[in-house]
Amino acid sequence: MGRPVALVLLFCLSLLNLCSELPLNGSRPAFVTTLGEMVRDSFGAPRQLLFDQYQRRFPRIPTAQPVTIVEIDDKTLAGIGQWPWPRNRLASLIDAIAAQKPVAIGLDIYMPEPDQTSPDKVADNLPPAAASLAANLRRLPSHEAILARSLRATPSILGAAAFDHSAFATSTDMRSAPIHLHGPDPLNKVQRFNYVLASLPELQAAAHGQAMLNVALEGGTVRRIPLIMALGDKLVPSLPIEMLRVATGSSALDVYTNRLGVQAVGVADVLVPTQPDGDLWLHFASIRSTLNRYVSASDILQGKVDADRIHNKLVLVGLTGSGLTDMRTTVLGELVPGIEIQAQVIETIFEGHFLRRPAWLKSAECAFIMAFGLLIIWYFPRTDSRLARFIRAVPKSSAILGLSLNLLTLYSCLLIFKYFGFLVDAASIFIILSAVMGCFFSTALLVNETRPSLGAAHAQVGEDDRDRASKPPG
Structure with a gap:
């Protein structure tokens, strides 16, 4: 019975x-969709936990620091004022960064609504008696115009957030750089959204690029980030790849x-391998090894930062102040600001150290x-094989053999991850092959347990026969 059961298990578990x-996206047969949803947790969860352990065992060790993060932190908020700032104040920060000649400035911020502290908005709220003051205020440039001037003068990129549903201030399109497609249209393969929360059109027109800030969350953990997404029928880039373009x-x-x-x-001479859905598996470095990339915005505004921290760097500007930032959990179990993931x-792209799981x-x-x-x-049920004799002769040999094979598989996958960056699914290999081997190991254990009983029964029968032979006839 071992072989038929093992064959059924092997084929069924392999299909699952x-x-x-x-x-989940794209066209698939209905039965495949049903099966995939049924077992996604059965195989997907162990697979992800294993991949997390790969990274925890061998986290990325940064070899370069191309990124500086200018953080609007608690120190900045205490000294300059609460968030959101008037747009002219944000423009001052961008001007201070641009003075140190970075190669690009990416804002992990979106501004979909007009600044209510702008002179024209303040003028609208003045009473009729202050008509003269209102007229003078309206002659001043709006805060959006001041910020737009700063964005236009620097290699700036604005962030945006994609949504699959309509919300307040969302739109259905945004300005984005052209994408040259080399191959079939991947719209049905990548993450696709219908709405976006982006900055005002005036600001979009002034910036040198627009990009998405979305990350891929699986069970509350960030493992991958989409480099390319779809907004309606248009492909749009993520912030990291758009910053490299600028x-x-x-x-x-x-896009290939x-x-x-x-x-x-x-982009240019850089080619980044992705998953079929446009995602990049991210090899995380510990936040402890990247803390020196952070610079307080207040220090930038006060001119206290060495030019080397900004000059020829890709600069990210974002919120890290208490209660303002979206904290994300990485596969290393660390809680980090969302802007850290973009960095x-x-x-990772600069180092060329990519994690890959190709088809x-x-x-x-x-x-x-x-x-x-x-x-x-084929081999395990053969009673004349050396393996069969070994299992019969050595106590608990089946457990030792199964454990040794699985440890060897896991160690091999770890080495492949460490030296080649491939994510090999040792968890599914372990689950399926353990189930197949169990069909025969359990049979072998039953045989070993029943043999002494059979021997004892034969001995008892022989003893009864001798007793009857020794008695005189009736």
């Missing part, structure tokens, strides 16, 4: 494992696709599981 990693002076981004989806995103993406790797895993599983089904 395959379905668990298929993307920094290199490129007029457009390149095939029938499976997005393969890579390119780590840029840093062929899943196929290779399935082939390995099927080949090794069929080898187990």
Whole structure:
């Protein structure tokens, strides 16, 4: 009975494992969708936990620091004023950063509504008796105009947030750089949104780029970040890749696709491999190793920061003050500001240290599981094999053998991660092959347990026969 059960388990579990990693978007047969949703947690959760452990065992060690984060922190808020600031004050910060000649300034901030402290807005709220004052205020430039002038004079990029539903101040489009497509259209493969919360059109027109700030959350943890997304029927970039476009002076981004989806995103001479949905697996560095990239905005405004911290750097401006920032959990178990994740993406691209899980790797895993599983089904039940004799002779040998094989698989996958950056799914290999081996190990244990009982029964029968033979006839 071991072989038929093992064969059924091998094929069924392999199919469920395959379905668990298929993307939710895109067209798929109905039964595949149903199976994928049923087992996504069964195989997906162990897989993600394993990939997290890879990174915790071997976190990325930064070798360069191309990014400086100018943080609007508690110190800045205490000295300059609460958030949101008037737009002219934000313009002063951008001007102070631009004076040190960075290669790009990315704002992890979006401004979809007019500044109510702008002179024209203040004039609108004055009583009729202050008509002369109101007229003078309206002659002054608006705060949006001041900020737009600063954005236009610097290599600036504005952030935006994509939504799949309409909300207050959302729109259906934003200005973005051209994207040159090399291959089939990936609109049905990438994350697709219908609405965006972006800055005012006046500010968008002044900035040198616009980009999405969205990250991919899985169970509350950030593991991947989309480099390319869809807004309606248009492809739009994420903040890290758009900052590189502006920094290199490129007029457009390149997206390389095939029938499976997005393969890579390119800018200038940089090519970043992605998952078919346009996501980048992010190899995290510990926040402890990146704290020196942070500079307080108040120190920038007061001229207390060395020019080396800004000059020729990619500068990110964002909120880290208490209650203002969106904190995110990384695979290292650390709670970091959202802007830190954007910085780590840029840093990873500069280092060229990418984590990869290409489509062929899943196929290779399935082939390995099927080949090794069929080898187990063919070899383990052979009673004349050395393995069978070993299992019968050595107590608990089946458990020792299973544990050794799985530890060897896990160690091999760890080495592949460390030296090549491939995310090999040792968790699914362990689950499926352990189930197949269990069909035969349990049978072997039952045989070992029943043999002494059978021997005792035979001995008892022999003893009864001798007793009857020794008695004189009746």
